[in-house]
Amino acid sequence: MPLRFYFVSIVALLVASTASAQVSLTPKTDTKPAAAKSEKSKAAPKAKSLPSATQTKSPFPNPPVDNPNADLAYGAFQQGSYITALKLATQRAEQQNDPKSMTLVGEIYANGFGVKQDDAKAAEWYKRAADMGDREAMFGLAMLKISGRGVPEQRDEAAKLLAASAKLGKAAAAYNLGLLYLEGQVFPQDLKRAAELFKQAADAGNPEAQYALATFYKEGRGVEKNLTEAARLLRAAAMVDNLDAEVEYAIALFNGTGTPRDVPTALAVLNRAARQGSPIAQNRLARVLVFGQGTAVNKIEGFRWHLAAKTAGASDPELDALFQQQTPEDRKKSEDLAKKWFGTK
Numbered sequence: 001m002p003l004r005f006y007f008v009s010i011v012a013l014l015v016a017s018t019a020s021a022q023v024s025l026t027p028k029t030d031t032k033p034a035a036a037k038s039e040k041s042k043a044a045p046k047a048k049s050l051p052s053a054t055q056t057k058s059p060f061p062n063p064p065v066d067n068p069n070a071d072l073a074y075g076a077f078q079q080g081s082y083i084t085a086l087k088l089a090t091q092r093a094e095q096q097n098d099p100k101s102m103t104l105v106g107e108i109y110a111n112g113f114g115v116k117q118d119d120a121k122a123a124e125w126y127k128r129a130a131d132m133g134d135r136e137a138m139f140g141l142a143m144l145k146i147s148g149r150g151v152p153e154q155r156d157e158a159a160k161l162l163a164a165s166a167k168l169g170k171a172a173a174a175y176n177l178g179l180l181y182l183e184g185q186v187f188p189q190d191l192k193r194a195a196e197l198f199k200q201a202a203d204a205g206n207p208e209a210q211y212a213l214a215t216f217y218k219e220g221r222g223v224e225k226n227l228t229e230a231a232r233l234l235r236a237a238a239m240v241d242n243l244d245a246e247v248e249y250a251i252a253l254f255n256g257t258g259t260p261r262d263v264p265t266a267l268a269v270l271n272r273a274a275r276q277g278s279p280i281a282q283n284r285l286a287r288v289l290v291f292g293q294g295t296a297v298n299k300i301e302g303f304r305w306h307l308a309a310k311t312a313g314a315s316d317p318e319l320d321a322l323f324q325q326q327t328p329e330d331r332k333k334s335e336d337l338a339k340k341w342f343g344t345k
Contacts, residue, residue, distance in 0.1 A: 082114025102129035119150025191222030227258030279312035
């Protein structure tokens, strides 16, 4: 699993701590969104209008401005020339004791970019850079220690590294440290502290933290309940392709929860999330189309999305029953569209 994946789902933690997040188009349904995803870029994501296509992001930060020769290794890395990047970064790390180059070497080994994945080597390089104060290396080493990859599992040590990295401005470190406070194993559970850390990361543009903090504001957990702020944060995260946030922001727009009701935009965002593979969005879109909620009834297309969602595990007995009431011809049309969606015949 790539190192950038966060060690635990924000939703799983909220469920474990008895939170409930309203993500249904109808008030009585309570369904949790998918797990929070990895940080796709070390740099702050760029905002864009909704809806739009998924933006491709760089897997590693831009060369530091105070390191005039680092662009050679980083440039090779960003072009996919990982062996060249590894050679250049290793050389610079050994000859000039450069922590940024050490971190890049650790990243290459941790993710198996162009080489066999070697978590132990990654940990060694991260530690060298972390000991020199590099916040990216602190974060990388913390994630290895949390999961026990290449090093013994040491959550206490990982928490210290995350705290140090977050203090230096690493948004992902603040977010993951917040998850530890929410989880309540390394530290006693402290929702207020978790919210503070999520806010630090959210203010720096981390979409996972924006989504997590929005959930807190929706439920009034660790912060005072504020549906307007929740909707604002969901929108911010949705604009940089956080799929869970897209789904919940679409629902907020549809219901007018914390934001002016805007059904056309809600359906456009929901449609985009469905096409990105969210079974929750597929189910909600199916219900919208089958029942004609805010749009024209289109049962063939609606049941197409129902079948897609059901295959992905989002069951809906009501739609199952209605689907069986369709004519054989219409059922086949929906089934054919679903097969086309999955790339089968």
